[in-house]
Amino acid sequence: MLHRGPDDEGYFLQDHIGMGFRRLSIIDVQGGHQPLGNEDQTVWLVFNGEIYNHRALRNMLRARGHRFATHSDGEVILHLYEDMGMDCVRELRGMFAFALYDVRQGDVFLVRDPFGIKPLYYADLPGFFLFASEAKSLLASGLIRPEVHPAALWNYFTFQYVPDPQTMWKAIQKLPPAHYLHWKADRWTLHRYWRAEFRPDETRPLSYFVEGVRQRLRESVQLHMQADVPVGALLSSGVDSSAIVAWMRELGPVHTFSVGFSGAHPAHDELAMARATARHLGTMHHEVRVRAQEYRDVLPRLVYYQDDPVADPSAIGLYFVSELAGQYVTVILSGEGADEIFAGYPIYHEPYSLRIFSYIPERLRRHLRDFAAKLPVGMKGKSFLERGTLPLERRFVGNAFILNEEAKRELLQGIDASQIVQTPYDITQTYYAETTHLDDITRMQYLDIHTWLPGNILMKADKMTMANSVELRVPFLDKELFAFAATIPTKYRIVGRTTKYVLRKAVADLLPKAVSTRPKLGFPVPIRQWLRAELRDFAYDVLQSDAVDPFLNRKHMLEMFRAHCAGERDFARPLWTILTFLLWFDIHIRQRRTFQPSIPPTVRIRRTSSPAT
Numbered sequence: 001m002l003h004r005g006p007d008d009e010g011y012f013l014q015d016h017i018g019m020g021f022r023r024l025s026i027i028d029v030q031g032g033h034q035p036l037g038n039e040d041q042t043v044w045l046v047f048n049g050e051i052y053n054h055r056a057l058r059n060m061l062r063a064r065g066h067r068f069a070t071h072s073d074g075e076v077i078l079h080l081y082e083d084m085g086m087d088c089v090r091e092l093r094g095m096f097a098f099a100l101y102d103v104r105q106g107d108v109f110l111v112r113d114p115f116g117i118k119p120l121y122y123a124d125l126p127g128f129f130l131f132a133s134e135a136k137s138l139l140a141s142g143l144i145r146p147e148v149h150p151a152a153l154w155n156y157f158t159f160q161y162v163p164d165p166q167t168m169w170k171a172i173q174k175l176p177p178a179h180y181l182h183w184k185a186d187r188w189t190l191h192r193y194w195r196a197e198f199r200p201d202e203t204r205p206l207s208y209f210v211e212g213v214r215q216r217l218r219e220s221v222q223l224h225m226q227a228d229v230p231v232g233a234l235l236s237s238g239v240d241s242s243a244i245v246a247w248m249r250e251l252g253p254v255h256t257f258s259v260g261f262s263g264a265h266p267a268h269d270e271l272a273m274a275r276a277t278a279r280h281l282g283t284m285h286h287e288v289r290v291r292a293q294e295y296r297d298v299l300p301r302l303v304y305y306q307d308d309p310v311a312d313p314s315a316i317g318l319y320f321v322s323e324l325a326g327q328y329v330t331v332i333l334s335g336e337g338a339d340e341i342f343a344g345y346p347i348y349h350e351p352y353s354l355r356i357f358s359y360i361p362e363r364l365r366r367h368l369r370d371f372a373a374k375l376p377v378g379m380k381g382k383s384f385l386e387r388g389t390l391p392l393e394r395r396f397v398g399n400a401f402i403l404n405e406e407a408k409r410e411l412l413q414g415i416d417a418s419q420i421v422q423t424p425y426d427i428t429q430t431y432y433a434e435t436t437h438l439d440d441i442t443r444m445q446y447l448d449i450h451t452w453l454p455g456n457i458l459m460k461a462d463k464m465t466m467a468n469s470v471e472l473r474v475p476f477l478d479k480e481l482f483a484f485a486a487t488i489p490t491k492y493r494i495v496g497r498t499t500k501y502v503l504r505k506a507v508a509d510l511l512p513k514a515v516s517t518r519p520k521l522g523f524p525v526p527i528r529q530w531l532r533a534e535l536r537d538f539a540y541d542v543l544q545s546d547a548v549d550p551f552l553n554r555k556h557m558l559e560m561f562r563a564h565c566a567g568e569r570d571f572a573r574p575l576w577t578i579l580t581f582l583l584w585f586d587i588h589i590r591q592r593r594t595f596q597p598s599i600p601p602t603v604r605i606r607r608t609s610s611p612a613t
Helices: 054-063 073-091 135-139 150-159 206-224 239-249 270-281 292-306 314-325 338-342 346-353 355-359 362-374 382-388 405-411 424-433 440-450 452-466 479-485 501-506 527-532 536-543 554-565 572-589
Strands: 008-014 017-023 043-051 094-102 107-112 121-125 128-132 179-184 187-192 231-234 255-261 284-290 331-333 471-473 607-609
Touching: 017 043, 017 094, 043 073, 054 073, 073 094, 073 179, 121 135, 128 135, 150 405, 150 424, 150 452, 150 572, 206 239, 206 479, 206 501, 231 239, 231 314, 239 270, 239 331, 239 338, 239 501, 255 270, 255 314, 270 284, 284 314, 292 314, 292 452, 292 572, 314 452, 338 440, 338 452, 338 479, 338 501, 346 355, 346 440, 362 382, 405 554, 405 572, 424 440, 440 452, 452 471, 527 536, 527 554, 527 572, 536 554, 536 572, 554 572
Parallel strands: 231 255, 231 331, 255 284, 331 471
Antiparallel strands: 008 017, 043 094, 094 107, 107 179, 121 128, 179 187, 284 607
């Protein structure tokens, strides 16, 4: 894990417990060495992340008689644990994955932050209990047989990632967000310490929520800028990152970074839009445009860095832009989480669009569903009828929906679907059961916060930035900001066709109107076109690999590829999901590709500066 911590290393070994740490020095650069012990060395900590309210907690603990040896935020966790035991995790405002060892009690606690910003893996093996920030570290022990988890693979081809707590390895699990694991005497138990609860307040006017979001987001940005090293920001074309940068500019000069892709449609050119925003805000702006060949060349290495496969093409964009940022700063702020919290995805408007079906009797809806199933694929109106006649729990499993159960049975020839204990719908039903009292839009947000956000958005953000030894921080995923945002009524979250309405109103006077009203783009990667042209030979070579045979129907897969390249069907998403898995399998199971850590990474980028500099 040299890429996660190039600045320092440390070890704690005592009896049957060993902890190691690699450090990216950000707060208390000189004094924050880890593993970190308390005064009498009866409690030890390894901690990845940041505690943004550490100064307030430190003052409170000092008033209670605690004495500190460093200025690090990690030491606050130690003294907080001494003061209140594991209730301490409820006081932490930040992103974190940490392990705490209580020498006197013989307890080990593994803890992950409320939203799952930082990853934490573990493996319970005969005679050993292992944990780390990356699965690669567990594999390096030599104690784990690298085998594919069939249920994880089955669910991956629905979600494009592996939902917590599974990983693609049979023997390795992820600690879920907002949980801590207690290990003692060779036994462990799992505890949930926080819930993302929505409590819409229908009694308040719009102005109350607009001003409340404005105040809390400004405070969160200020807290997230705490560092003893340079801090910058990612800047896309949208309102989320632009709002963060605008408030950063109130505090001083800011370096901003953007990424674009050769071949992207002009209407989806992030660089031109971000450049205009940077010029308006007066930032020191830098950008990189990625060509298909560069994308192809770096892809295997990035699948290695991902640990679990995440078949999101935009992950590679994050890698290139954080590599660029690493030449100027050590910390970058970004807008992840805003869409889940403020209802920013276009799909969240669907309950309004499908409202007409609620007036149709169930018996007639079943007939319409049968009729829609007989319509040709791609025919106008087919999807509308299919989705409108299904209950929310069956039509929405999150922002990505790659293949349905029937399509997976055809593709995944090596897996017996009847043996899958937990299907995608079993996973999502857990969260739907917790939200029966909420409206459909809020239930969709709740589901995404617990699945899509940690499994896709935050996983790729952490792995791609840390691959460049850059720390990414997400001010929208602040507990206090969320607690307030969760009170916004649905009627103010989506107004007409406008998503994130309250957030847009809260930052309207800070940004150009074109930015505060612009629909979401994300990192639009032209994978559809690249698979038919620049990446065609590369994709074909991967699909032809004999690695597919234990799991995938080669004939069916190649027919999908032929149809896509011929322009007969758009199979870009499932093909990219297949390609990502096959590369992952070749690297982590067959171990035919090996990568040595390199600081900085070896991929050469072409850097330009915009006129906003």
